[in-house]
Amino acid sequence: MSPIRSATAALTSAVLAITLTACQLGAEEQDTNPIIIAADLELSGPGAPMGKTYQRALELKAEQLNSSGALNGRQIELRVKDNRSDASESLRNINDFGADSQVSAIVMGGCNECATGAVDTIDGQRVPMVALAPAEAVASPATERRYVFKLAPNASDSAEALAVELRRNEIGDVGVLRSDDAYGQEGLTVLQAALDKSDIEVLGVKTVRATDTDVSSQITSLVDDAPEALVLWTRAEQAGLAAVAAREAGFEGALYFDASAAGELFLGTTAQATEDATMVFTQTMVIDDVIATTPAKAARRRWFQDYTARFGGYHGSSSxxxxxxxxxADAALRSGTDAGKPDREGIRNVLETSQMDGLSGPIRLTPDNHSGLMPQALTTLVARNGRWRLAG
Structure with a gap:
């Protein structure tokens, strides 16, 4: 072989070897590490109905994402712990999750005290968290909760929407039953402000604890004031009890439910008492009443159908x-991993500027606002024939 041919052959072999090595390295560089998302949920205690709903929704959504091919070869792995509806137990769970360097982020359930009690720990461990608890103090002020985000209806948005409906129906005065927690107190403050602007008087206010299974005394006291309407600012189970107690006490006025009172689509044993009641909530709850004219609405309808097919019914807060x-998942994909460990700071940074038309409605997060659900996500629902329907 001539020297030129020999040199050419050697060069070709070298280029081929480099190309093959690069291909092999490229294949090895594909990130196939699981995206580990921890979840601190109320699976026992008074918050269990909502906590179990969140667990179902997380498992169904993880299954859908894992089978979609959209995770670039990665898979979501859920690690769920029961906080027993107790803030102290929740904090222990959060400490465990934060200390596990394989955990990318945390989802917290609907317990307001659990979420607010974990804020300092979350920021100290620098682990991103999305809470499903509605209290404003969970994610505000954003500058003091850099790693904490919230995805639930805001009390101020719910109060404004309720005030609009009350004014539209020419209601002049109301009685209010609220939950005895941070969200209930916050709700009363913003509701009174919204009602004052509409010249609607609050005749009486009563509270209900998370553990209460009988609210008849509170309702009787409110009904004695003879309000034109009752506003029920409690979780779904207690709102249902309150509706039944109100009718049994002879109350014939209107019932209005805050977004926190949303539960199952079908009203079951409370159907008769809640007939014609009004609730402020997201459209996904009744998406089967909506024509899917956009990709976002079509996705919401598919979620509604998939959840209903899997679990035999639909719960509004699952979305x-x-x-x-x-x-x-989106934030984890965009931020990647470092030596097989999640980039928590990168996930936080992506979250802080995230926007999407979600299953719940439009979601926007910014450095100044860590509460993502937009006011436009809320609409008016009405109870008819044992289930919630889109009003109008």
Whole structure:
């Protein structure tokens, strides 16, 4: 072989070897590490109905994402712990999750005290968290909660929407039953402000604890004031009890539910008492009443159908958990990993500027606002024939 041919052959072999090595390295560089999302949920205690709904939604959404091929060869792995509806137990769970360097982020359930109690720990451990608890103090002020985000209806948005409906129906005065927690107190403050602007008087206010299974005394006291309407600012189970107690006490006025009172689509044993009641909530709850004219509405309808097919019914708040997981999965994909460990700071940074038309509605997060659900996500629902329907 001539020297030129020999040199050419050697060069070709070298180029081929480099190309093959590069291909092999490229294949090895593909990130196939699981995206580990921890979840601190109320699976026992008074918050269990909502906590189990969130668990179902997270598991269904994770299954859908894992089978979609959209995770670039990665898979979501959920690690769920029961906080027993107790803030102290929740904090222990959060400490465990934060200390595990394989955990990318945390989803917290609907317990306001659990979420607010974990804020300092979350920021100290620098682990991103999306909470499903509605209290404003969970994610505000954003500058003091850099790693904490919230995905649930805001009390101020719910109060404004309720005030609009009350004014439209020419209601002059109301009685209010609120939950005895941070969200209930916050709700009363913003509701009174919204009602004052509409010249609607609050005749009486009563509270209900998370553990209460009988609210008849509070309702009787409110009904004695003879209000034109009752506003129920409690979780779904207690709102249902309150509706039944109100009718049994002879109350014939209107019932208005805050977004926190949303539960199952079908009203079951409370159907008769809640007939014609009004609730402020997201459109996904009744998406089967909506023509899917956009990709976002079509996605919401598919979620509604998939959840209903899997679990035999639909729970309104399930979409919040599904959207939280979608946000975290997107952020984890965009931020990648470092030596096989998640880039928590990168996930946080992506979350802080995330925007999407989610299953719950439009979601926007900014450095100044860590509460993502937009006011436009809320609409008016009405109870008819044992289930919630789109008003109008």
């Amino acid at each position: 919040f958990a599904a959207d939280a997981l979608q946000l975290l």
